[in-house]
Amino acid sequence: xxxxxxxxxxxxPETMVAGEILADLGADVLVVEPPAGxxxxxxxxxxxxxxxxxxxxxxxxxxxxxxxxxxxxxxxxGRELFTILAxxxxxxxxxxxxxxxxxxxxxxFPAKMIRCSISPFASSxxxxxYASSDLVVMASSGAPGMTGDYDRPPIFFSVPQSMxxxxxxxxxxxxxxxxxxxxxxxxxxxxxxxxxxAMTSAMSVPVVMGSGNREIPRMVGRTSVxxxxxxxxxxxxxxxxxxxxxxxxPAFGPMTQRLAKWAAxxxxxxxxxxxxxxxxFPADLSNKKTSPxxxxxxxxxxxxxxxxxxxxxxxxxxxxxxxLTSPVMDMKDVAESEQYRxxxxxxxxxxxxxxxxxxxxxxxxxxxxxTIEIARPAPLLSEHTVEILEAExxxxxxxxxxxxxxxxx
Amino acid sequence: xxxxxHGLHVLDLSWVMVGPLSGRYLSDLGADVIKVESRxxxxxxxxxxxxxxxxxxxxxxxxxxxLNAGKRSLAINMKEERGxxxxxxxxxxxxxxxxxxxxxxxxxxxxxxxxLKQRNPNLIMVSTSILGQTGPHxxxxxxxxTMGAAMSGATFLLGWPDRPxxxxxxPWTDGVAPRFIVSSILAALHNRSRTGHGTYIDVAQAETGxxxxxxxxxxxxxxxxxxxxxxxxxxPLRAPHGIYPCAGDDRWVAIDASRAGHWxxxxxxxxxxxxxxxxxxLIARLRNRGELDAAISDWTRPQEANAVExxxxxxxxxxxxxxxxxxxxxxxxxxxxxxxxKIDDPVFGAAEIEGPRFRLHRTPHVETRRAPLIGExxxxxxxxxxxxxxxxxxxxxxxxxxG
Numbered sequence: 001x002x003x004x005x006x007x008x009x010x011x012x013p014e015t016m017v018a019g020e021i022l023a024d025l026g027a028d029v030l031v032v033e034p035p036a037g038x039x040x041x042x043x044x045x046x047x048x049x050x051x052x053x054x055x056x057x058x059x060x061x062x063x064x065x066x067x068x069x070x071x072x073x074x075x076x077x078g079r080e081l082f083t084i085l086a087x088x089x090x091x092x093x094x095x096x097x098x099x100x101x102x103x104x105x106x107x108x109f110p111a112k113m114i115r116c117s118i119s120p121f122a123s124s125x126x127x128x129x130y131a132s133s134d135l136v137v138m139a140s141s142g143a144p145g146m147t148g149d150y151d152r153p154p155i156f157f158s159v160p161q162s163m164x165x166x167x168x169x170x171x172x173x174x175x176x177x178x179x180x181x182x183x184x185x186x187x188x189x190x191x192x193x194x195x196x197x198a199m200t201s202a203m204s205v206p207v208v209m210g211s212g213n214r215e216i217p218r219m220v221g222r223t224s225v226x227x228x229x230x231x232x233x234x235x236x237x238x239x240x241x242x243x244x245x246x247x248x249x250p251a252f253g254p255m256t257q258r259l260a261k262w263a264a265x266x267x268x269x270x271x272x273x274x275x276x277x278x279x280x281f282p283a284d285l286s287n288k289k290t291s292p293x294x295x296x297x298x299x300x301x302x303x304x305x306x307x308x309x310x311x312x313x314x315x316x317x318x319x320x321x322x323x324l325t326s327p328v329m330d331m332k333d334v335a336e337s338e339q340y341r342x343x344x345x346x347x348x349x350x351x352x353x354x355x356x357x358x359x360x361x362x363x364x365x366x367x368x369x370x371t372i373e374i375a376r377p378a379p380l381l382s383e384h385t386v387e388i389l390e391a392e393x394x395x396x397x398x399x400x401x402x403x404x405x406x407x408x409x
Numbered sequence: 410x411x412x413x414x415h416g417l418h419v420l421d422l423s424w425v426m427v428g429p430l431s432g433r434y435l436s437d438l439g440a441d442v443i444k445v446e447s448r449x450x451x452x453x454x455x456x457x458x459x460x461x462x463x464x465x466x467x468x469x470x471x472x473x474x475x476l477n478a479g480k481r482s483l484a485i486n487m488k489e490e491r492g493x494x495x496x497x498x499x500x501x502x503x504x505x506x507x508x509x510x511x512x513x514x515x516x517x518x519x520x521x522x523x524x525l526k527q528r529n530p531n532l533i534m535v536s537t538s539i540l541g542q543t544g545p546h547x548x549x550x551x552x553x554x555t556m557g558a559a560m561s562g563a564t565f566l567l568g569w570p571d572r573p574x575x576x577x578x579x580p581w582t583d584g585v586a587p588r589f590i591v592s593s594i595l596a597a598l599h600n601r602s603r604t605g606h607g608t609y610i611d612v613a614q615a616e617t618g619x620x621x622x623x624x625x626x627x628x629x630x631x632x633x634x635x636x637x638x639x640x641x642x643x644x645p646l647r648a649p650h651g652i653y654p655c656a657g658d659d660r661w662v663a664i665d666a667s668r669a670g671h672w673x674x675x676x677x678x679x680x681x682x683x684x685x686x687x688x689x690x691l692i693a694r695l696r697n698r699g700e701l702d703a704a705i706s707d708w709t710r711p712q713e714a715n716a717v718e719x720x721x722x723x724x725x726x727x728x729x730x731x732x733x734x735x736x737x738x739x740x741x742x743x744x745x746x747x748x749x750x751k752i753d754d755p756v757f758g759a760a761e762i763e764g765p766r767f768r769l770h771r772t773p774h775v776e777t778r779r780a781p782l783i784g785e786x787x788x789x790x791x792x793x794x795x796x797x798x799x800x801x802x803x804x805x806x807x808x809x810x811x812g
Contacts, residue, residue, distance in 0.1 A: 001596040045628040057627035126741035139663035146578040153652040168588035175595035180413035188771035200584040209738035210761025211471040212462035242559040326556040331629035343544030358630035368609035
């Protein structure tokens with residue numbers, strides 16, 4: 001898809017997903033790191049819980065299909081070499097510091113260049129100078145404020161998400177700029193706010209107040225209908241299962257109806273409760289045709305049903321009967337899923353330094369005439385510096401050694 | 410300068426969230442997006458809140474506006490033979506078709522890629538569903554983004570160790586998948602501009618969720634350990650790093666002062682118990698984490714969350730309130746960025762929806778507009794794009810194909 005496009009990624013946690021999406025779609029992506037290595041190499045988890053610049057599994061996961069060089073962008077030689085490289089590239093991905101500063105300040109790029117700059121909040125204005133980290137950006141997104149049990153603090157993913165959200169948004173910005181450039185050959189500057197990107201995960205929370213509504217209380221994973229506590233996740237024989245019980249109306253009500261019927265068929269719910277019209281239940285409730293006790297009975301029946309089944313049995317029933325039900329899969333379940341394997345999600349990749357192989361989720365999309373492949377594992381620090389400086393900048397081996405001796409690469 | 414997708418035609422057959430949000434990106438980027446919907450089988454998003462002023466109604470869903478802003482609406486019954494013919498004509502007009510039906514539904518209607526491609530050989534078409542179009546569980550799997558989260562491994566990772574997982578807020582993969590869908594479409598447009606060829610794109614929402622969780626997957630695949638849920642944010646490798654209580658109901662602040670410079674500044678502003686030598690070094694803070702978090706909580710608990718944020722940020726350490734809806738509505742960054750945009754709707758009047766999530770300096774996004782009423786543009790679309798006559802439209806109306 002993007003085989004004619006070349007990308008320079010000034011590596012940071014937030015650029016990784018953007019570079020990876022473009023690389024997976026076929027672009028030639030070159031990661032540029034300072035000689036001491038990118039901050040992104042210091043992200044956990046680490047291979048065998050042993051840290052090291054080549055051992056970050058986050059790095060390995062999000063830098064596949066890229067090549068990597070080191071270059072000191074503060075050094076005159078480093079800057080000159082970067083200028084030479086930039087002339088041959090189409091897209092630059094970078095992050096901005098807390099003062100809006102960039103490692104690329106002072107460079108002049110060709111008009112065709114597409115430059116995507118990611119800030120935690122904004123490059124100017126309120127909060128642009130905020131000190132930030134993934135935790136802080138996610139806190140500002142509105143999603144964790146809705147997440148977790150009300151009697152305890154809000155909860156966050158242990159996998160940093162603001163870098164994922166920002167990177168994925170930056171990929172769109174880069175590609176939209178590319179489509180614009182296809183018309184007239186002119187590039188542009190795109191700016192991405194990690195915070196605004198991450199607000200996607202807050203769904204409609206940002207527009208609740210501006211539409212004349214009151215704050216939604218934090219109560220995730222469960223709902224309360226007519227005073228009946230309806231969990232979203234139930235225990236099952238070998239783990240947990242997600243079951244949407246409180247789904248009514250013409251689109252989702254029939255699914256609840258089928259779930260209730262199955263619970264009755266299996267002897268976990270009385271036929272009388274299962275036979276209620278669950279599509280119209282909330283309306284009937286307000287007309288007093290139904291009662292909260294009936295909903296409580298349904299929830300009790302579902303709880304009992306789930307405990308008698310395994311994740312796999314519940315997943316199979318969901319497909320067979322068309323239920324809003326899914327096993328809560330851990331990463332072992334994901335790795336062993338027949339679906340992902342049968343669909344061809346995986347491709348082998350080697351994890352260096354010891355070269356062990358694993359099957360990685362390789363394809364975020366499947367195309368009729370293009371297949372995302374893992375052509376190369378994530379680059380070692382400075383793995384392609386010599387190759388790139390020879391081929392792209394015309395340096396001799398002697399000159400490259402000189403740069404290394406001075407710490408430029 | 411025209412927006413990047415000015416002149417691009419998009420036929421959006423999708424509903425609920427993933428497809429509509431993908432279509433919204435294209436609409437914001439200047440494409441003419443026609444959303445196909447129906448009064449008899451209403452888009453469930455129109456039944457989901459928040460509603461303007463809390464009053465439900467199919468034309469009052471702000472969620473619908475937020476995901477369908479700027480589109481035109483065509484209300485037809487696709488299951489009618491003549492409704493199907495309208496879709497085929499529009500497929501001839503479209504550059505891009507988006508759909509999010511349960512796998513198998515479009516095949517049954519003979520409106521799948523194979524059929525649409527015969528009307529438009531260079532079509533770019535995206536199908537998106539929870540598990541994709543292929544694989545042993547694909548056919549018949551329909552569902553929502555909470556299920557996508559559960560099948561991507563994400564739900565399992567969020568919750569308290571002593572309680573069942575609670576999972577992320579809302580239908581999480583509904584926000585993740587559109588990024589990959591839109592990136593794929595834009596790359597396909599670039600490819601088409603060079604080669605003239607369209608493509609068919611199949612995106613499984615659960616797989617995109619797994620992409621956002623890929624470090625946890627790699628932890629299992631490389632190290633053999635299954636990552637588990639661990640309650641609140643505190644990373645075991647960073648301290649202080651966590652969520653602390655503030656004055657008021659369910660008010661919290663996130664603080665990450667684990668880096669040496671941040672710790673020095675934060676410690677100075679808090680003073681008191683934090684000056685204890687037990688907290689001098691990172692290793693000491695990790696070992697005495699319970700006492701450290703208790704001391705920080707003692708300091709934050711009587712204060713307003715916003716005041717803590719300002720005091721800590723003033724000395725340059727990372728800190729932010731755990732934002733809620735009201736906080737976002739008046740957040741100085743979002744106000745200055747103009748992220749929340751006013752719309753004016755003929756049914757309910759004024760409301761706010763979100764603007765685009767990034768900024769293009771040379772070819773900006775189009776102005777943020779409201780979403781359409783159901784079938785608002787049916788007539789103009791049938792006349793100007795499908796070339797139906799007045800009499801034919803009257804006939805379609807009578808036959809119940811429209812609406």
